[in-house]
Amino acid sequence: MKQLTVELGERSYPIYIGDGLLSRAAELFERHGIGKGSPLLVVTDTAVGPHYLAALTEALQSGGYRVATHTVEAGEKSKSLEMLDAIVATALEAGLDRKSTIVALGGGVVGDLAGFAAASFMRGVRFVQVPTTILAHDSSVGGKVAVNHRLAKNIIGAFHQPELVLYDTATLLTLPPREVRSGLAEMVKHGLIWNASFVDWLDANAPKLLALDPEALQYGLYEGCKVKAHVVAADEREDDLRAILNLGHTIGHALEAVAGYGELLHGEAIAIGMVGAAKLAGRLGYASEIYDVTKRLLKRFELPVQLPAHLDTDAIMAAMSHDKKFKEGRMVFIVPTAIGKVEINKSVQADWVREIVDELKGES
Amino acid sequence: MKQLTVELGERSYPIYIGDGLLSRAAELFERHGIGKGSPLLVVTDTAVGPHYLAALTEALQSGGYRVATHTVEAGEKSKSLEMLDAIVATALEAGLDRKSTIVALGGGVVGDLAGFAAASFMRGVRFVQVPTTILAHDSSVGGKVAVNHRLAKNIIGAFHQPELVLYDTATLLTLPPREVRSGLAEMVKHGLIWNASFVDWLDANAPKLLALDPEALQYGLYEGCKVKAHVVAADEREDDLRAILNLGHTIGHALEAVAGYGELLHGEAIAIGMVGAAKLAGRLGYASEIYDVTKRLLKRFELPVQLPAHLDTDAIMAAMSHDKKFKEGRMVFIVPTAIGKVEINKSVQADWVREIVDELKGES
Ligand SMILES: NC(=O)c1ccc[n+]([C@@H]2O[C@H](COP(=O)([O-])OP(=O)(O)OC[C@H]3O[C@@H](n4cnc5c(N)ncnc54)[C@H](O)[C@@H]3O)[C@@H](O)[C@H]2O)c1
Ligand SMILES: NC(=O)c1ccc[n+]([C@@H]2O[C@H](COP(=O)([O-])OP(=O)(O)OC[C@H]3O[C@@H](n4cnc5c(N)ncnc54)[C@H](O)[C@@H]3O)[C@@H](O)[C@H]2O)c1
Ligand SMILES: [Zn+2]
Ligand SMILES: [Zn+2]
Numbered sequence: 244m245k246q247l248t249v250e251l252g253e254r255s256y257p258i259y260i261g262d263g264l265l266s267r268a269a270e271l272f273e274r275h276g277i278g279k280g281s282p283l284l285v286v287t288d289t290a291v292g293p294h295y296l297a298a299l300t301e302a303l304q305s306g307g308y309r310v311a312t313h314t315v316e317a318g319e320k321s322k323s324l325e326m327l328d329a330i331v332a333t334a335l336e337a338g339l340d341r342k343s344t345i346v347a348l349g350g351g352v353v354g355d356l357a358g359f360a361a362a363s364f365m366r367g368v369r370f371v372q373v374p375t376t377i378l379a380h381d382s383s384v385g386g387k388v389a390v391n392h393r394l395a396k397n398i399i400g401a402f403h404q405p406e407l408v409l410y411d412t413a414t415l416l417t418l419p420p421r422e423v424r425s426g427l428a429e430m431v432k433h434g435l436i437w438n439a440s441f442v443d444w445l446d447a448n449a450p451k452l453l454a455l456d457p458e459a460l461q462y463g464l465y466e467g468c469k470v471k472a473h474v475v476a477a478d479e480r481e482d483d484l485r486a487i488l489n490l491g492h493t494i495g496h497a498l499e500a501v502a503g504y505g506e507l508l509h510g511e512a513i514a515i516g517m518v519g520a521a522k523l524a525g526r527l528g529y530a531s532e533i534y535d536v537t538k539r540l541l542k543r544f545e546l547p548v549q550l551p552a553h554l555d556t557d558a559i560m561a562a563m564s565h566d567k568k569f570k571e572g573r574m575v576f577i578v579p580t581a582i583g584k585v586e587i588n589k590s591v592q593a594d595w596v597r598e599i600v601d602e603l604k605g606e607s
Numbered sequence: 608m609k610q611l612t613v614e615l616g617e618r619s620y621p622i623y624i625g626d627g628l629l630s631r632a633a634e635l636f637e638r639h640g641i642g643k644g645s646p647l648l649v650v651t652d653t654a655v656g657p658h659y660l661a662a663l664t665e666a667l668q669s670g671g672y673r674v675a676t677h678t679v680e681a682g683e684k685s686k687s688l689e690m691l692d693a694i695v696a697t698a699l700e701a702g703l704d705r706k707s708t709i710v711a712l713g714g715g716v717v718g719d720l721a722g723f724a725a726a727s728f729m730r731g732v733r734f735v736q737v738p739t740t741i742l743a744h745d746s747s748v749g750g751k752v753a754v755n756h757r758l759a760k761n762i763i764g765a766f767h768q769p770e771l772v773l774y775d776t777a778t779l780l781t782l783p784p785r786e787v788r789s790g791l792a793e794m795v796k797h798g799l800i801w802n803a804s805f806v807d808w809l810d811a812n813a814p815k816l817l818a819l820d821p822e823a824l825q826y827g828l829y830e831g832c833k834v835k836a837h838v839v840a841a842d843e844r845e846d847d848l849r850a851i852l853n854l855g856h857t858i859g860h861a862l863e864a865v866a867g868y869g870e871l872l873h874g875e876a877i878a879i880g881m882v883g884a885a886k887l888a889g890r891l892g893y894a895s896e897i898y899d900v901t902k903r904l905l906k907r908f909e910l911p912v913q914l915p916a917h918l919d920t921d922a923i924m925a926a927m928s929h930d931k932k933f934k935e936g937r938m939v940f941i942v943p944t945a946i947g948k949v950e951i952n953k954s955v956q957a958d959w960v961r962e963i964v965d966e967l968k969g970e971s
Contacts, residue, residue: 324688335758366753366764394699400730
């Protein structure tokens with residue numbers, strides 16, 4: 244088992260990563276002050292629940308916890324105010340009170356939804372994350388929780404830090420391979436923005452990670468969480484440094500919006516976005532190695548590097564401008580300046596970005 | 608104009624109380640750091656909007672602010688996730704961003720709803736309260752914001768402090784008289800829990816307050832806010848002291864729940880509740896003066912002191928136990944121990960409370 248701490252003063256919390264941790268839930272919950280006097284509510288989804296809900300519930304119950312459960316449909320659509328309403332109904336019916344804890348068992352969708360429920364139920368109760376996707380090594384660090392609105396993603400939410408994160412790598416074995424790769428894209432991102440030796444390690448261990456080797460997963464998730472935790476600790480409320488986590492996301496978000504959710508998974512979209520950022524680095528005069536390494540790494544992880552040609556460049560550019568990153572032909576962009584280093588460039592020429600979007604359609 | 612500060616460290620904020628303050632909105636917004644680069648959203652309701660929305664909007668616009676507006680139906684029903692959804696739609700369509708401010712123009716309903724919108728839109732934007740009821744001298748201090756769920760009131764919310772509160776006593780002139788009296792009940796409560804000389808002043812000035820005399824209102828709202836601000840500053844997250852604000856509310860909330868919202872306004876319900884608490888004080892051996900003064904004061908404000916006889920005592924007791932204040936025949940109760948002083952009594956006999964509920968039906 245590996246352990247790290249997200250340093251946020253009195254809101255600091257530990258992340259445990261290990262093979263088979265679900266069975267140790269009661270002990271770890273107890274260690275971190277989750278009381279047994281009030282019922283817990285475990286929120287999960289229809290893809291995760293059948294595999295792991297009983298195991299988690301039983302582990303907690305045998306440790307003396309009272310546990311209620313709520314299952315939402317798998318998928319992004321469940322990040323909604325309607326589902327929040329339904330979770331609150333379950334919480335009330337199960338007798339949760341202000342000393343209760345809401346537990347997210349699932350990927351980023353369940354984490355964001357249950358986390359917002361924990362942030363707002365009775366104006367805030369305790370929260371525990373039990374991530375079951377690789378992508379969730381990203382979403383479980385930083386305390387950002389939210390639901391979507393029909394007009395915008397993640398627009399209604401809060402900052403609400405968990406009491407602990409319990410990452411059982413064994414749960415990843417049932418994750419669909421495309422979701423595995425998508426999650427690894429965020430891991431690659433964490434290397435590229437902060438840690439060149441982690442990038443080397445990722446390069447060497449791509450096959451093991453793709454095969455869900457438990458030790459490789461433990462190490463990769465640990466290092467990925469560590470980068471995110473470090474950035475978040477330095478900038479909890481997203482004033483400045485935290486923006487570097489958006490490497491690949493300016494183009495990535497625009498692709499997701501234009502493609503319609505589903506065609507491109509989040510990690511796939513940001514993989515293409517990271518290639519775009521690497522190209523921009525080249526135009527800005529940074530080492531060509533950046534582009535070479537980025538692209539090779541993503542290919543090692545069987546992630547797309549080519550932008551689907553049928554996506555309209557105008558629409559992509561419009562989606563980016565919607566993102567409020569434009570000002571008079573200039574935009575904010577996270578640009579790699581070396582492997583393991585990025586800058587927040589606040590005046591990238593929008594027409595360069597357009598050219599790069601077009602180039603990405605021919606990438607291979 | 609009177610001014611006080613709610614002392615909450617770096618979240619401290621001022622409350623301005625005065626006659627005609629709406630016209631000074633731009634100046635006061637600017638003084639407290641509300642920028643003009645991003646649009647504001649003013650939320651109001653259908654009873655308040657026709658009187659004051661144009662005045663506030665024009666005052667802000669003539670000071671250089673861009674202002675969007677959103678009007679909800681007057682009434683408790685608007686404190687819902689559906690209305691939150693609608694406000695977020697307006698906010699997005701109006702181009703609000705993370706530097707925007709949401710302004711509540713109205714009573715406690717609009718304050719709680721717009722406040723929760725401010726707490727959760729983009730994970731939190733700035734918030735200003737422009738209260739238009741007397742009751743809102745209570746709801747605008749303390750940062751509690753929330754919406755209701757069909758199963759429970761105020762169950763989905765946050766703590767979100769405003770940047771400032773701008774209390775224009777002139778807006779109170781259109782408030783229906785029953786709402787005036789209801790709001791004054793909370794003012795009486797603030798005297799009874801904390802400040803005996805304010806109780807004397809209230810006694811002497813009841814007619815002026817009922818007649819909405821601007822100077823009396825200014826002073827009464829100021830002193831009422833001061834008590835609440837003091838308690839909140841000592842206990843922002845409601846761990847202990849803040850419970851004293853619940854004088855009259857244990858019975859009061861139960862009455863509201865059993866009567867069905869509408870028969871009793873909140874202030875009316877807590878007026879009856881405060882008489883109940885004063886009776887309890889007598890049983891516990893505290894001075895009989897408490898009961899005499901409490902009752903006389905409430906009558907001076909034309910507030911009910913008698914519990915409607917048709918409300919079922921069992922149902923009232925059940926509603927209280929739902930409130931989680933029960934444990935083995937004992938309950939938590941805020942009990943006056945002198946005029947201007949209360950205690951948090953954690954083991955009041957539930958059967959005494961039942962007897963008092965019955966007695967209150969014969970009160971006159
Ligand atoms: N809060 C943050 O900081 C943050 C950061 C990044 C992403 N996010 C959010 O995270 C979400 C994406 O997260 P995600 O990729 O984990 O999505 P997800 O939770 O939807 O999981 C992807 C799919 O895999 C299924 N699944 C999850 N774990 C499984 C398992 N162990 N076995 C079998 N199936 C499993 C899910 O049911 C779902 O169908 C988005 O909503 C995004 O906005 C949040
Ligand atoms: N957040 C807190 O700390 C806190 C504290 C106490 C009460 N509350 C909440 O406050 C709400 C009650 O507040 P309220 O009594 O102000 O209710 P309210 O906002 O519903 O106002 C009462 C009625 O008067 C109308 N009105 C308001 N101002 C008016 C004006 N100037 N002229 C004409 N009509 C006007 C309203 O439209 C409404 O119909 C409840 O939802 C309660 O839960 C919150
Ligand atoms: Zn991402
Ligand atoms: Zn009240």
